[in-house]
Amino acid sequence: MPNGVLILFQGMPFTQHLIKPVAFFAAENRSFTMNATEPATLKTLAGELGLNVSTVSRIINAEPGTDSKWASPETIRRVHELASARGYTRNPHAASLRTSRSDLIGVIVPRLQDYVLATIYEGIDAAAETRGRMTVVANSLDDPTRQRSRTESLLARRVDGLIFGDAHIDSPFLDQLAARGVPLTLVSRRKAGHVSVTCDDVTGGRLAASHFLSTGRRRFAVIAGARYASTTVDRVAGFLDVLEEHGIGGSDVDVYYTGFDAPAGQRAVAELMAAPVRPEAVFAVNDFAAIGAIGALQKLGVVVPEDIAVVGYNDTPIAEAVSLTTVRSPMVEMGRLGFDKLLLLLDKEVVESERLPPELIVRSTA
Amino acid sequence: MPNGVLILFQGMPFTQHLIKPVAFFAAENRSFTMNATEPATLKTLAGELGLNVSTVSRIINAEPGTDSKWASPETIRRVHELASARGYTRNPHAASLRTSRSDLIGVIVPRLQDYVLATIYEGIDAAAETRGRMTVVANSLDDPTRQRSRTESLLARRVDGLIFGDAHIDSPFLDQLAARGVPLTLVSRRKAGHVSVTCDDVTGGRLAASHFLSTGRRRFAVIAGARYASTTVDRVAGFLDVLEEHGIGGSDVDVYYTGFDAPAGQRAVAELMAAPVRPEAVFAVNDFAAIGAIGALQKLGVVVPEDIAVVGYNDTPIAEAVSLTTVRSPMVEMGRLGFDKLLLLLDKEVVESERLPPELIVRSTA
DNA sequence: ACGTATGCCGCAAACGTATGCCTAATGGTG
DNA sequence: CACCATTAGGCATACGTTTGCGGCATACGT
Structure with a gap:
């Protein structure tokens, strides 16, 4: 068997999307024949490195900047190297189970077909991307029953918070939600008693x-x-x-x-x-x-x-x-700020509503 | 303490969104003072009912139609009753961890601002809703780098499969993905070698x-x-x-x-x-x-x-x-079918591409 | 009376991660 | 030399589910 040969796996079972091409090492009398059909986990990494999962976990979760005192520089290097070689990605379900945080934000809009709301959502999603969060969006069609049901199903998915683009100024729904302790912000439309980012x-x-x-x-x-x-x-x-x-x-x-x-x-x-x-x-x-x-x-x-x-x-x-x-x-900006404010809310900070200035664009219909 | 009084909790900590109003029962010398600050889990339900978690799990997961042979009708009734009283919802992260299925479908489109893609996405989401799945959507802007990065981050979130609305007819990206075993379908645009639902x-x-x-x-x-x-x-x-x-x-x-x-x-x-x-x-x-x-x-x-x-x-x-x-x-229909075909793919069935007929609508510009 | 089938349910082991608490060795200090 | 701080990790548990494998009754067949 040649040394350090690169083997590409194709047509693997569908549960294994995350496996990236893997380098086999066959040295002397010792050869790692890790089970390539299993996605890399902390355990498999730790096993190969002769470390404990906790150590690997701490190294991988450490801020790149902070010089963690959890391991020697050499060990840290080895961990990161193997992790990327094996294409390790953290299992978010396991992490969420442990931390009871999903890093998921729910977004409810009247309808994505509406260019305005679609654009606001893009702002939200762009902000989420830079902060390592993911968003899940749902259409309520401005129908109170759907507002409730879509909200509940997002909560059932354990989103950390919600952004509403479909607030009804006369409905108690959002008040009830807030009373339940659900962190939420509003975009596009405001409603008294809730943090919102709107156009003035x-x-x-x-x-x-x-x-x-x-x-x-x-x-x-x-x-x-x-x-x-x-x-x-x-x-x-x-x-x-x-x-x-x-x-x-x-x-x-x-x-x-x-x-x-x-x-x-x-x-x-x-x-x-x-x-x-x-x-x-x-x-x-x-x-x-x-x-x-x-x-x-x-x-x-x-x-x-x-x-x-x-x-x-x-x-x-x-x-x-x-x-x-x-x-x-400012549609995109409303989305961005709506997301940022929700994040602050999740950090238990006090947050104020904001009204962004509009601008008249004179063309030829008036 | 009054009997059967209904107590509404307000302003609870944000981790407890899912708790619904709970009825306390104080009978004779026995009183359940369950920890209302914790969301209901299989364990808490089982504890209160004097059952094992496995039994409760099986009852809750049983198809409503099938007369499960896992418990007596009386027990089944008690479980469902308490579950809804406590507002139990399954923790999807725990379930996904166990089953390694997320019931999440990733959708990648050029841009949701585009009415056409937004509408197709609505079709996808509508279909997903009826099948108890949830979708996560991302914009690729038709940029190859973003196509790859957004795909990887969806896979890192462990989606079960992907639907692409931004297929490039001359790019090997989707082929590589399919070779890795990722289940996927295409909507709006076709590409040889992949299941697609398009307009003719x-x-x-x-x-x-x-x-x-x-x-x-x-x-x-x-x-x-x-x-x-x-x-x-x-x-x-x-x-x-x-x-x-x-x-x-x-x-x-x-x-x-x-x-x-x-x-x-x-x-x-x-x-x-x-x-x-x-x-x-x-x-x-x-x-x-x-x-x-x-x-x-x-x-x-x-x-x-x-x-x-x-x-x-x-x-x-x-x-x-x-x-x-x-x-x-037929935009909505393309979305629906694209989703349905992906589900079939996940069930290891053989699926064919489809081209839906267009229709000329004559108005006054031609 | 005895074996077997069925109804009803419990036990326990995972899944992969995060984290509080230990420990063993090393280096420095007085 | 005794003592303590630091470095570099390990151990164990918990998060909430699902699921294979029993187990104990009672009913039933011969």
Whole structure:
């Protein structure tokens, strides 16, 4: 048998994904013929090295920086060398069982199909990746029953904490969860009594209104989402505030609570064009609703922005593509911060909510 | 102390999420004062019931249908009753450690921001939910390095199998993975040698071409995505096939490999309008690219479809909103089937790839 | 009456890791 | 030389499940 030959294993049973190509050593009368069909564990490493599992465990878990006083530099080198040669990866289930920490974070969003939430989730996941955590995401569809059931199944998987992107401003669900001691943070939507990272949506609504006023519009419609979302409530409130400050209100502004997607925008247009008097400007609390609205308006022969101006919200790529004037919200950043704050919460630190500033992006629809 | 009083615990330490409200029983001289700060385990249940953990385990794991011969009906009732009273949920880490199965499925997609992949993932997750599995998703951004690293970290978490939505038709990565014995299936994109569930993209391309021909167009452009994606390759191939069958080719059709999103559509238009002669019809292999293209065309004063007709692909909601003619692909179904086939694979069954039929949806852009 | 089948359940050993507590040898100090 | 601190590890247990292998009754067949 040749010395130090590299043998590649193929077509191994599926439980052995983690085995990497392994070098056999056949020296003199002594040869290690470790059972290559078994994935490397602390025990197998320790056995080969003539060490105790506890020693190997401590060496492997030591911070790379800290000069651990648990072993000699030589031993540490040998351990790391063999570990990487055998392709050792810690069994997270065993570790979690021992430590009762899973390093898993659950994320619940209304729907990943929604670009906004998908982007926020990317921010969460990016932050998790840098911190060595993994995330598990679930769609609640904003349905209270599903919110509960998906939450319970994530907890049953022993996630360390939860991030909600689907908070309902009027539901006791999150309060009950917090009372049970579940660490959680909120992103995108806020709710009193919980740590949240949101866009400053009141300001966002104000930006839209101010822009319309500065271009001389006087009659308005708002295409709003669901009433239970703080995003809807705050954006509408900010918008109406500014109008009121300029003495506009009452019959000069109509709010349509339809939804956050393109079809919702179409439905809203169908409604508002049926009203006795047309608005001169439409504020949609979501880009997709805005685009749906614009599509419907154009189909009716309405020219945007000459006849009716439109402003959206979030500044998704599609907004840029169709040249939609919109309010930019920091989606990725909300996700990142939402995750970071949850981590602080898990460390028993005190954490405050945060509202990130929006920015008006003027393009050609308003 | 009152009898059978219901006590609600609030503000418990965060490790105890799973404890549900617990009923204390104080009867005569005997009173269970179980340690309410500890989550229920098989041991605590068994202790309270005077049974052995193995018995409780077998009862709890028995299929609800099968009349297990492991315990008397009365005992089974008592176990289930106490389990639900204590809010018992199995510790999945302990179970996985024992069985070396995690019931976790890893999913890797180019990017969840992409509506198409997000929808496919929803199909996967929906299927997983009905089978009692959980999924973990990661973005690869179609970057080979990230594909590998995200795959390895999912494997390190001991997923039972993987579903890829980002297969590169020319990369050996998946082959290497399969050779290591990792069970996997592909969705959206196919690759020779692996089980995949895709849309019949060749047919989809043919549908688009036939439609253009039937409305009298003779000069074409294709906005294609990345060359490494089978979706690009197949859709373009089907499109060109039909043209060739009608004697069209060569300088009468240009293919622009830009990307799958709206900005890619804009870039492609910038290129194709700079060419010496304009196309009469544009086939975009993705709705978002199509919308980006339409936006760019309109900005240049080109009227769609009179000057240039446009057909997209996938039939996303935004297509309906802007009245885009497109080829519908069964996204959710692809996800579902991709998951189901992986489960079959895990059961060592033989599984075949599948191509689902597309459908042309004619609206007003072509 | 005796052997066997069945119903009902317990014993004990893993799975792989983390961690509190020991120990043995070495080096330094007074 | 006696004593103590440091270095370099080992021992043992617990985390919560699952599962092969019994074991003891009672019922049943001959």
